[in-house]
Amino acid sequence: MSFSGDADILWGTALALARRAGGVSPRGHALPPLLFFTDPDRTLEPWQIAQNLPQGSAVVYRAFSRTDAKETGLKLRAACDRAKIGLLVGKDDALATAIGADGLHLPEMDMARADALSQTYPHWLLTCALHGPLTGRGATGLDAFVVSPVFPAGGASAAKADLGLEAFSRIIAALPCPAYGLGGIQPANAAQLLETRACGIAGVEAIMRAFGR
Secondary structure, three states, X not given: OOOOHHHHHHHHHHHHHHHHHOOXXXXXXXXOOEEEEOOOOOOOOHHHHHOOOOOXXXXXXXXXXXXXXXXXXXXXXXXXXXXXXXXXXXOOHHHHHHOOOOEXXXXXXXXXXXXXXXXXXXXXXXXXXXXXXXXXXXXXXXXXXXEOOOOOOOHHHOOOXXXXXXXXXXXXXXXXXXXXXXXXXXXXXXXXXXXOOXXXXXXXXXXXXXXXX
């Protein structure tokens, strides 16, 4: 599949990052170069975006306890299967099991769950949010971190001060597993991540705009 414009920039940069990082987690799982994070308020029909994403990327479905979580999740599962991309669920392992997800994305406060989850679901890809230095906390069982916000961002990250490229680079260089950049990453600044050890790109609105044809 070929892309043009903003989609080509994001995917090309994500691929370059993934190749340089090795593309595989410490647990031996393949790491998608591009992660599309859903948001109930901003991505009303996430399956429409998922079906346009490049093969090998993945969706992180954040349902935030909505009543239609399983229904939407099953639509996403079908779209991801058609596009040959992965599907992770935010926080809720019961929902992930119910819709046949390929993994789980944990909030930072749930980082300690990763070890037990990795043993219960050894085939799952496990990622975790991080908003600053790890500072001695254990990260056993994780495949990758998603560190944010790299740049000034919207949505739930709008109130958070951005890390900036220098701090982001310093944080991920000290981590025990690969890390994605999330937050304010656009086609215009995505190439700046090539100055870091990021393993790929994560995003909401930029990916939605680029692949929402």
